[in-house]
Amino acid sequence: MTGPEPAPRPGRARRERRPLTWEEVRRRNPVERIKHEKLPFDLLDELPRLAATHYEDIPEDDILRLQWWGLYHDKPKIGTFMMRVKIPGGIVTPQQLRVIGEISRRFGRNSGEISTRQNIQIHWIELRDVPAIFDLLRQHGLTTAGACGDILRNITSCPVAGLDAGELFDTRPYVRALADFFYHNREYSDLPRKHKWTLSACPHQCNAPEIHDVGLVGTMLDGRPGFAVLVGGGLSTYPRLAEPLGVFVPPEELIDFLRALLEVWSSDLTYRANRAKARFKFMVEDHGPEAIRSRIEERLGRPLQRLEDVPAPVGRTEHLGIHPQKQEGLYYIGFPVFPGLISGEQMMAVADLVERFGEDVRFTREQNLIVTGVAADDVDRVVAAMAELGFPLDVNPVRGGSIACTGNPHCNYAVGDTKPQLVRLVEHLERRFGRAIAGLHIHLDGCPHACGQHWVGDIGIQGTTARDERGEKIPAYDILLRGGLGREAAIGRPVARRVPAGELAGYVERLVGFYLQRRREGESPQAFFRRHDDAELLAVMEGRAEAGTAAGAGA
Structure with missing residues (x-):
């Protein structure tokens, strides 16, 4: 363990009474051993070799490492994979959506689903096709890097960021900046477990910051935009809500702040030895936000600005239906995609429609999609066309x-x-x-x-x-x-x-x-x-x- 150890939270005992060594960690946790023997992020260079290898001859350790490139075994394990395309903030251009649909139709048996992290997942992918698929994605500014594995997962946000008149400020540039810095950053590709961030200034907090490892909630302090921080949320077998870290982080300090947070968690070997207890929420649970904040400040070499209150959400919304944008004369339209399934052919058809009558497509936490930038005169035409594609707007809202x-x-x-x-x-x-x-x-x-x-x-x-x-x-x-x-x-x-x-x-x-x-x-x-x-x-x-x-x- 590097750095001074934070004091245990009152009433909670430390899991480890003495510092661990990397040797002990790798002996206890086989995934840590696998990552040490070959960093999964480096497997990209071996994809042509793996694609040319018979599936049954690929070592199981390399099958595990493929997760870092967004590939999981489909069920049953007979050689096909689910591929997850990572989409920061859930925003894709029509051209990007078209290429995802093309990949689905050519390589994924026309499959597709929207995830609760605003990704697109395609099934039935074979390894022999992965190099060609990755080339197509790269050509269109898309990636699967870190979509699975012990790494930063897709950064989520309000799906109508930059459009909704009620938002405090436009967070799209900050989501993009974080994605550009972290998504292909080898230095942060070996975390104790998966790690999830969300960032928005949506007044409804539709992106659910309370169930994330780090929730960045847009706020204002002394007339400056920035973020309140929630830490330690997560679900799975040990669900807990995130707690306020008690700080205000201005946009220009986001990358340094988040780097320090990752390094504090990643360097504590306690949270690598036991995979079942490796999520960041367990560190927050053990020590509390104040101790975590203290370690981040020590890593940064300076204090963080204090913030007493986290803004409360004004209500709840799925951003469905027809809504005026803050751009005069334009509308966004949220369509239920029930139950989150969208075929490759549908993706391509939606892309064609949006290219003619809109701006981009946004995927939501509730597995729906939003068409943006629609002129007032085209709203009815878009609604009717989407209904013909299988996404009617006049359905029971429970579906959305x-x-x-x-x-x-x-x-x-x-x-x-x-x-x-x-x-x-x-x-x-x-x-x-x-x-x-x-x-x-x-x-x-x-x-x-x-x-x-x-x-x-x-x-x-x-x-x-x-x-x-x-x-x-x-x-x-x-x-x-x-x-x-x-x-x-x-x-x-x-x-x-x-x-x-x-x-x-x-x-x-x-x-x-x-x-x-x-x-x-x-x-x-x-x-x-x-x-x-x-x-x-x-x-x-x-x-x-x-x-x-x-x-x-x-x-």
Whole structure:
């Protein structure tokens, strides 16, 4: 460990009582050994050789290193990969979207999905095609570098940065500057685990800074633009909300500040020895923001400017529908892409449309897309054309506010359906309740990794397994409640466990019916579920209590 060790947070014991050595770290953590033997970022030079090698003859260590270049095994592991294209702030030009669509159509069986980090993912990629694909991406200013692996992942932002009249200031130049500095920077390609940043000045904080390793929230101090900083957020198997670091960082200091933060975390070998505890959130949890701030200041050699308060979000939005831009006479239009799937052919058609009638395309955290720069006279034409392409605007808003991870059939971690299950569930609720569920956010994951952010949905659902009456394993789901983002930011908790897949729609229907019948004026699902204990909510979901007769229903 380099540098003085921060004091433990009161009431928390250090995981390691003595400094570790790199030798011990690499013995305990095989991924650290693999990275030491060959830095994954350097594998780019070997791609032609790997592409010419039979898949089964490629060492498994090199398969792991491919993650640093955005390539993950598809399921089953028979030689095809998911490729993730890294898109800073979710912004692509029509030309860039067209080339992604072309890659999908030529090499990825026309597959495509929008991720919750504003990336595009393509499946069915074969290694023999990767050099040609990377050439196409590079020619159009696109990259997969660091889209996976122990590295800085895609930097997310408000998808309407630079367009929305309510934003405090335009953060696009700062997202771009950070991407240009860090994305291909070998010096920061070996972190203890993946690391996630988000940066925006959206008044709604639609980019969810509270669940990021580092959330940079636009604010003003003494008339100067800059950022409040949240640290230590994250989901997966140990979810926690980020905490204020208590500092103000002006734009011109962002790179130095973030370099120091990465170096403080990366140099502490405690967070490399145990891969399950290697995320930055565990360091923040152990020591607290003040100790982390102190170490960053020591690394910088100067104090950071203090900031007492982090701006609160004004509400919640998915930026869907038709909205005037601050550029006079222009509009942006947010289209639901339910459930986050977009084919290569659709990408190319959207690119053609935007090239004629718009400016660029933005991908959102909720797996939707936004067409920008549309003239007033062209709005109806664009809306009609997008509907013909499969993205109608006149659908129930629940489709734009609900998300699902990749899941089956592609993800090796998933134990059940996600996107097909979300579609079935939403369609069932629409038939039962219609537009009454318009504001509901359903987040569905196929495993605990929480790519679909089930911990913070109005109704969070996580895939698992159960046993039937014969003792055989069947797909099932846990249902989590009381999670949320923004002003009601909170981590949900499981209320119904191991619900058989065939019964999930009934459980959720009864729960939603209970909420719609008994909610107070303007009451959110999260606030409503907080008014009722687990036993009441479970009884409703299981059908043991009617919505109007559950104990405390009118409390």
